[in-house]
Amino acid sequence: MKNSEYISSFLKFLKDIQTDYNIALDIEKEAGKETQDILHRLELCEDGYHDMAKMSKMIKSVRLKRRKAKDTKTEAEPLIQWIRENPKTIRSLEMLLGEVRKTEKSNTNRHYINKTDVLEKIGKTNY
DSSP states (O other), rough: HHHHHHHHHHHHHHHHHHHHHHHHHHHHHHHHHHHHHHHHHHHHOOOOOHHHHHHHHHHHHHHHHHHHHHHHHHHHHHHHHHHHHHHHHHHHHHHHHHHHHHHHHHTTTTTOOOOOSSGGGGGGGOO
């Protein structure tokens, strides 16, 4: 793997973790609202046994979804905090990535122009 690919992967990871964090926030919030809807239904309505059993299963699934989102969010929080505290470092890494890519490109397209005719003596002029 090229050096630029390592840097690029890290920067992509930082971007992806922000997206994952925002998605987890939304899912957690929505699951909280769903939980409240179910609980208020149970509190305020006189539903039958089968409907209450369905809501019980539903609340379990909603709570599991919420727990997964909350875990994702809490695991990402230290990274999000670091990203917020280090925008100059991230920008510096982006600039470094550009420099490294430029150097890698120049090393791949390398060619040499002879400065003398020393190789013409043996019939070798091009690379």
